[in-house]
Amino acid sequence: MSDMDRRTFIRISGFTAGALATAYSLGKFLPLLEEKHTPVVDPDGPPLLPGEDFYPTTCWVGTQNCGINVRRYNGRMIRLEGHIMHPQNSGKLCPKGQAQLIGAYDPFRVKAPLIRINEKGVQGRWREASWVEAITMVGYQIRTALDKDPKYVVWSKGRGREQPTFDEAFINTTGVTFLDQEGLTAGAGHRANDYTLGYNAGLMPDFRYCNYMISWGWDMLGSGGNKHCWLTHQQEFMGARERGMTVITLDPRLGGMGPHTDKWLHIRPGTDMAFFLGIANVLLEKGYIDNDYMVGYTNAPFLVKDDEQFLKVNGKEQVIDVSGEVRDFDDPHVVIQLEGEAEVDGTTYRTAFSMYRAHMKQYDPEWAEGITGIQATQIQAIGEELGFQAAIGSKLTIDPSKAKPCYAACHGDPFEGAGGGAEGEARDYVFRPVGIMADHVTQQEMGFQATRAAVQVFMLLGAIDAVGGVHSEFIRQTSDAFPKYDNINIREPPYDITLKESKYYPLNSANPSVVAQVVNSPNKFEVDYTPDVLIVRSSNDLIDAASQPDVIESYSKYKFIAVIDPWLNETADHYADVVLPSATLEEYDGPLDVGTMYTRAASLRLPAITPMYRSMMYPNIIINIAEAADVLYGEDGYINQLNQMLNLQSAFWLDVDAKPQVRTILSNWARSRGIEEGVRFFEENGITAENRPPPEIYSAPDDRTPNNVRHRFYGDSLARARDQMNSMGAGPGYWRDYTPLPTWRSLTFDDSPSEYDLVLIAYRKVQYQQSRATVFAHMNEIEPHQHLVMNTRTAEHKGIHEDDEVWIESHNSVTDETRRVKAKVQLVEGIEPNTVAMSHHYGAWVNDLGKDGGPTPNSLFFTGRGYSSNTADQSFHVKVKVKRAV
Ligand code: SF4
Structure with missing residues (x-):
């Protein structure tokens, strides 16, 4: 078959004439498939046979966007192979990554837009509709609700790592309420880390250098760990084990860590905070404290008043100087003391760290044994091992020009232009080879404070962002929210359905299960409305969200629900008015951040074939919804929002009055980043990648935190929020855990x-x-x-x-x-x-x-x-x- 013949075949085989007519009637959004490409493939893989070629794309089913080379035969996808140069999967695909090929060709996919013809709450009966009819109906419902107030529309999205997403552009344009899965999966830990360190993510060790790791609720054979879906941390972990890294597994269930752990601590569920309090007690007793970090880069030396707030003079926190005098914390001549007490105007104040030490006296290993079920001797031993292994005070010199390029390290075959030595001079970095992996485990009753207790252990050791130590985000960059936590905003009612900034849950991540309870009983939470419209994209909260009966009840309250999904899931079956069939792997999407802790990388999802049946690529669906809801065009429209979120250069600015093709959007994004070939570059290479410079990853002795911010060891603003919640009438069940230091209570x-x-x-x-x-x-x-x-x-x-x-x-x-x-x-x-x-x-x-x-x-x-x-x-x-x- 000639190139021209094959191209023609692909286009015709992927579309029915009816689908083409319908699609074009909505506008020029159908992408053309590009045929000419020479993707980087595994030289040791099976050779191409006549009629076969490769097309690079990105995993659709997972959350970390592994690189895939699709082996095609005459325009059909016949096998998925890992992209060998991709920093996340290094040529591998996990089982579900492989199996998505079956999903793409699944005969049970939704083949056309569906409109419900029976009542909701029972198995759906449907009629097929044209895309025009279905999108017009969805757009009308959204527009009508927006005209009342954007809060009447809820946009629920499943997990993904697109950044920024086509969803977010819609949310920013319209102001509708956004729900994602964070509140179900790891929100408590993310909030705690963001509050404490300024990183809105879980925790992970620096596997390249870590020697002693606590695997806190991470089943490395079952889940990805912080920020990854699977594969990446698993490969890094095995490399660390081969180096000799010790692994302590803290988990009621041993699971896949069985052969990969040195010590299994089968802790009683929900008592993890008590374990970390016990460990901190040992560190304090044994003197394992990184004084330089605690004094210079945390709020631990600040003086605290009786009301648990920091003492301030002219708005500045006060510290004890080596002379014993009390001074401003940023006085250029002050030599700050971590511990002690001082008198000001006849009143004695202690430092936050002295309060912490006194607070921690009650939490010795014997106490922790009684709560966790882990022997006190084991807690004592692990505390001492952590303290010893942390090697407090040590440094490591890293010369980026001599560092192995990522791809050479992974494959022994450097990939020209993507890797190689990172920029920068040789310099010393803080070396603390002790780490922890934790993410989903933080979804426990006291997850926020349990995470703070765990982080405090590694703060004591000075291991945050250290070589070999504990990391959260890939980049050392303090979140925008971090300074705002100094004053936790609590509004007067009425509240919105997420209860953010409410007296009930001022800090939260819009957990869909709690939102369901609010929708079911708005008065109970001082919410004065029930939303009308729910758009559900690639999520299935009816079975994925906790407290299923609440979620089911809440879905009966919405007047209109549209589900965007390749399959007729439970949410669609029982509650959708309209089902819009999206493509799976066969779509454009992006841009995708596919970096790791060691590599900056970006990629796109590209359609190896045209969308199956009458499905549509997701970005096209949302662009068409935006048009039908009358929010696509103009300076305040969705297209202009994409211009801003994608940070497009003016030469590549999208015309805000013309409906864009997704391929054009992604090409303009690539060109704005200096990739002149646009999407074509990714069709040939799959990714763009380079090593991260060490300062992006590691703290140096004189640069322990980004922009010298002080990490929030002590939570004075938590105490303020608690007092305000109390005075506004929220019950103790809501405010009791807003304590400045993690404080155990019964479960x-x-x-x-x-x-x-x-x-x-x-x-x-x-x-x-x-x-x-x-x-x-x-x-x-x-x-x-x-x-x-x-x-x-x-x-x-x-x-x-x-x-x-x-x-x-x-x-x-x-x-x-x-x-x-x-x-x-x-x-x-x-x-x-x-x-x-x-x-x-x-x-x-x-x-x-x-x-x-x-x-x-x-x-x-x-x-x-x-x-x-x-x-x-x-x-x-x-x-x-x-x-x-x-
Ligand atoms: S680890 Fe996740 S992203 Fe990678 S292949 Fe598996 S499912 Fe896809």
Whole structure:
């Protein structure tokens, strides 16, 4: 087949004549596929056969955007191979990354826009519609709601790492309410890190240099860890293990860490804060404190008043000078003391660090054993090992010109122009080879303060952003929110449905489960409206969100719901008025940040074939919705928002009065970055990448924090927020954890009756991406059924055997509500005896592959007071009782 023949075949095979006519009637948004490219492929891979070629693109199903070379035969995708030069996946694809090929060709995809013809809340019945009709209907509903107030429209988006996204441009243009998955997945930890360090992310070690790592709730065989989906940290981790890195696993469930851990601490669920308080107690007792960092780069030396606020003179925090005098913290001549007390006008004040030391006296290892179930001797030993391994005071010289290029390190074959030595002079960096991995684990009752307690351990050691130490974002760049946390804004009611800046949850990440409760009972939270329109893109909160009954009830309150998804998921089936079938892998999307801690990289998602059936690329769907809602054009329109968010140079500015093609948008973005070939560059290379300069990653002895900001070791503004929440009438259940220092209290679920004797936790399986990959046949075949994972001895005690069917009943200790489901039992040794576990990824009922897989644990969890504390983020812990079903 000639080039021309193949090109013609691709275009015709991907579109029906009707689809073409419909699409063109909406405007010129159909992209043309480019044919000529020479992507970088694995020289050791299977050779191309006649009729085959490669087309580079980016994983659609995951969240880290791994690079893919699509092997095509006569215009059909026949195999997905990892892009060998991609910094995240280095030539590999994970199981679900591979299986998305089956998903793309899945005959059960939604093949055309659908409009509901029966009532909502039951299995949907549909008629096919043209794109014009469907988009016009969605646009009309949005426009009508916007005319009342943008708050009447809610935009819910599944996970992804596009930056910035086409969704965000729509949200910025219209001001509608945005929901994402952060509040379900890791929001408590992200809020805590952002508040404490200025990084809105989880925690990860510097695997290249770390010698001693705590794996806090990270099952490295099941999940990606902070900021990655899979593969990247796994490869980095194995390299570190080969170097000899020690691994301590802190998790009630051993899971995939089994062969990769030196010590397993099977902690009681929800008690992680107590463990880190115990470790900090040991560090303080043994004197493992990085004085330079604590004095120069944290607020720990500031003097504190009786009301737990900092003492200020003329607006400036006060510190103790070496002379014993009290001075402004930024006095050029002051030599700041970390600990001590001083008298001002007859009143004695202590430093925040002295308060911390006194506060921590109560949390010794024996106390921590009583809470966590981990032996005091082990806590003592790990505290001492951490302190010793941190090598406080040490430095490491890094010469970027001699550093191995990333690609040489990964493949022994440097990729010209993408890698090589980074810029910069040789210089000393702070060396603290102790780290921690933590992300989803922070979704526990006291996750915000547990994360602060963990971070404080590594702050004491001076390990934040150190070589070998603890990192959060890839780049040392303080978030915009960090200075704003000095004064946590709490407004007078009425509030919006996210309850942000409310007296209930002033700091939060819009957890969809809490939002559902607010939509169900707006008066209870002093919200004076119920939104009309919900747009759901690539998420399926009906089974992905905790407290499923609340979410189901809330969806019945919306007047209009549109779902944008390649599959008819549960949310669409029961509640969508309109379903808009988006493409999967076969679409343009981006720009995509595909960097790692060591590499800056960008990429695009490119369509190896035209969208299947009558599906449409997602960016085209949203551009068309924006047009139909009358927000696309003009200076205040969506196109101009893209101009700004993509930071396009004036020469590549999009005409704000002409509907753009997505390929043009992405090409203009690339050209604004100096990539003259535009999208063509990515069709040939897949990525643009270079090593990060060391100062972007590591702190130096005289540059410990970005712009010399002081990390928030002590949370004075938390105490202020607490007092304000209290005075505004929010109950103690809302404000009790707004303490300036992490403070242990008993757990809400421990108030459940004693018959609820086990704690249910949820965990992730590598083959699934929330519910998104359960419809991939190969993935579903691996483990098609849910199991309740139970300790062998616990089961024996209860007369339960492997594969027995059991009732699992959860109890809400605040409301006394109970919920129950049935599942089969799987017995393992590697779980704490009082803990049982269920995987997140079941409970589907629509797709033939996913249904009958058993229940989702989200039908057992609760949301609300006690189960969503402090920052409104979700706890995936609940007390349950388990009985054989007869
Ligand atoms: S790790 Fe994530 S992004 Fe990479 S191939 Fe797997 S699913 Fe795709």
